[in-house]
Amino acid sequence: MEEIHGEEVERRGADIDAVDAALGEPRVSLHVAALPYPANALEPHLSAETVVTHFEGHHCSNLLRLKAALQAEGRTPESLEDLVRSATGSLFRCAAQVWNHAMCWSSMTPTGGGAPRSLPIRRLVDDSFGSYAGFRDRFQDLAAARVGSGYLWLHRLPGENRITLTAAPNVANPLSQGGIPLLGFDLWEHAYYLDYRNDVDQYVEVFLDELLDWSFAERRLSGGLSQPPAGP
Numbered sequence: 585m586e587e588i589h590g591e592e593v594e595r596r597g598a599d600i601d602a603v604d605a606a607l608g609e610p611r612v613s614l615h616v617a618a619l620p621y622p623a624n625a626l627e628p629h630l631s632a633e634t635v636v637t638h639f640e641g642h643h644c645s646n647l648l649r650l651k652a653a654l655q656a657e658g659r660t661p662e663s664l665e666d667l668v669r670s671a672t673g674s675l676f677r678c679a680a681q682v683w684n685h686a687m688c689w690s691s692m693t694p695t696g697g698g699a700p701r702s703l704p705i706r707r708l709v710d711d712s713f714g715s716y717a718g719f720r721d722r723f724q725d726l727a728a729a730r731v732g733s734g735y736l737w738l739h740r741l742p743g744e745n746r747i748t749l750t751a752a753p754n755v756a757n758p759l760s761q762g763g764i765p766l767l768g769f770d771l772w773e774h775a776y777y778l779d780y781r782n783d784v785d786q787y788v789e790v791f792l793d794e795l796l797d798w799s800f801a802e803r804r805l806s807g808g809l810s811q812p813p814a815g816p
């Protein structure tokens with residue numbers, strides 16, 4: 585395993601600063617994979633080693649596969665999100681891997697965790713789950729029940745001002761069903777094993793209490809609500 589030192593971690597973070605402004609949120613592109621913060625920014629909750637291994641070994645490598653697949657098919661989609669909605673087979677799997685990972689990074693922040701402080705998202709959580717405690721319980725239950733690789737998604741249901749949580753297997757995400765994903769939580773073993781071994785419950789707790797970025801969810805929601813809900 586490559587050893588990452590402070591200076592190197594900072595350099596990796598700085599490398600992507602130049603492309604950040606052009607990518608929007610989540611930082612998704614058909615050409616560039618980017619972390620929204622330096623690789624050590626989530627320590628002590630997620631180590632730089634975990635973030636670098638995850639980012640380079642899964643996010644970036646899938647982007648390379650995706651670019652090769654698009655080139656082989658001579659296809660130039662409008663956006664990665666459109667591709668995830670419309671592609672099938674291995675092209676879908678590559679595109680979804682890249683998009684899901686961009687969501688995963690943007691769903692965390694070094695100063696995150698706890699109940700949402702902003703009123704619109706707090707009201708939506710209360711209306712949809714009864715309370716923040718209801719959301720937290722549901723999140724933990726679904727994560728504990730997820731056997732095998734997958735994601736936990738917080739998303740707005742198509743055509744409704746209500747949000748829900750879904751545990752999806754492998755690379756599936758709510759985009760394909762017309763949903764608007766607000767947060768993506770990576771439950772693949774590679775996301776936590778270096779730091780938490782098989783203690784998934786601890787990884788889930790740390791995400792909820794220390795990392796979850798409600799402000800990102802709110803920005804996704806504002807963008808999503810201004811668009812007509814996509815049909816299934």
Ligand SMILES: [Fe+2]
Pocket residue numbers: 638642685770772774775
């Ligand atoms: Fe992952």
